[in-house]
Amino acid sequence: WTLWLFTLSDLKTIVVPSTVFGIVNAYTARGANEYHKSFHTLRLRILPVCFWVWLTLLPFTINNQQNPSSIAEDRVNKPWRPLPSKRISPTGAKQLMVLLYLLSLSLSAFTGLGLRQAIALFFLGAWYNNFGGGDHSPLVRNAINACGYVCFASGALEVALGQPIFFDSSMRAWLGMICGIILTTxxxxxxxxxxxxxxxxxxxxxxxxxxxxxxxxxxxxxxxxxxxxxxxxxxxxxxxxxxxxxxxxxxxxxxxxxxxxxxxxxxxxxxxxxxxxxxxxxx
Structure with a gap:
């Protein structure tokens, strides 16, 4: 339950949209064979897709919430979160974050699905949370968010397809449009x-x-x-x-x-x- 609370605010912004993207675009993907495109197969992949997105998101959210300023802000705005409600200590949260990053990257490496995206999200998360990317420049803040959305969406697509995706011109254009939408809104x-x-x-x-x-x-x-x-x-x-x-x-x-x-x-x-x-x- 504590792990769930770390990501509760981001279910509507990341987990649900990315899962929708992965399943829908896998169904319509060019080059996917009929087995991968069958509704029954994709229905069985909803939970793995959702789990990959959630697991990859989880250490990012812990990193975002474990700073002293974040804990102080959450005491006022979101006191139910694990750190302000004292479900876990800041030291415990940091150790958990490291463990979950290792688990997320290892799972992607073992399956060969979403590995590029998981690595990119690790560096984007560090930039956003630890090196001022989310605080010092509004354009950089929005750009990191945009790149993060694209990584979650394309990683979800790989898990839904069960194979790494090839970024052809159509896929690049579609992901570029998504990046533009997030960047500007x-x-x-x-x-x-x-x-x-x-x-x-x-x-x-x-x-x-x-x-x-x-x-x-x-x-x-x-x-x-x-x-x-x-x-x-x-x-x-x-x-x-x-x-x-x-x-x-x-x-x-x-x-x-x-x-x-x-x-x-x-x-x-x-x-x-x-x-x-x-x-x-x-x-």
């Missing part, structure tokens, strides 16, 4: 925690640009990506309409509803939209 998660970020000295987009300009950057890019994704996949009119309208919901809420509670709901809708975009190849 992921600061939706920073809108509701500006006070906490300011106290910790983080330089997030709303704190650097200001609240209203940051909201406009999210709204404009949401509208553009809402059009671009179905266009990329040559989606029909219904799917395109759903994509654009749901993106507009996020955009309008971001501009019009500015309370902390409203921003949290908007970010939840953003996560649902992301999962929908990840499923776009199937639609």
């Amino acid at each position: 992921v600061h939706s998660q920073d809108m509701y925690d500006q006070q906490g970020d300011a106290l910790r000295g983080r330089r997030t987009i709303p704190l650097v640009l200001g609240d209203l300009p940051a909201r406009y950057t999210i709204a404009v890019w949401m509208f553009l990506w809402g059009i671009a994704c179905p266009t990329f996949w040559h989606a029909d009119l219904v799917v395109s309409a759903v994509s654009v309208s749901s993106a507009l919901v996020v955009a309008i809420r971001t501009l019009r509803l500015r309370t902390v509670r409203s921003d949290k709901v908007t970010f939840m809708i953003w996560n649902v939209w992301i999962a929908g975009m990840f499923a776009m190849p199937l639609l």
Whole structure:
């Protein structure tokens, strides 16, 4: 249960969307044989995909939460987390993090699935949590998030397929689009925690640009990506309409509803939209 609590906040942002991406894109992948593309086979792979994403995410979240400033912030905002609730000591959390990094990398190396992504996520996590990547520059913060999403998504795809993926031009373009979506809109998660970020000295987009300009950057890019994704996949009119309208919901809420509670709901809708975009190849 303690391990679960470390990742609880990230289930909606990482675990669910990445699992959706892996399963859906495995089903539609070019070059995958019919066995790998069969619904029954992919259904059996949902749990392994979900487990790989969760296990790879877990040491990152522990690293993110074990700093003294993070523990102090969580005592106020998320007192149920393992460290502020004293389920585990900071020393124990650090030892657990090292063990889980070794376990995650060893599992990927043993299976030959998601190894490149797991290694990349190890270095991205160290940069983000230990070398100021998540605090000192809003662009670097968003870029690390974008690269992390791509690693989780493509690693989930490898586990779903049961074989390493080849990054052909179509796959590179699709992952590049995902990277662009996250890079330009992921600061939706920073809108509701500006006070906490300011106290910790983080330089997030709303704190650097200001609240209203940051909201406009999210709204404009949401509208553009809402059009671009179905266009990329040559989606029909219904799917395109759903994509654009749901993106507009996020955009309008971001501009019009500015309370902390409203921003949290908007970010939840953003996560649902992301999962929908990840499923776009199937639609």
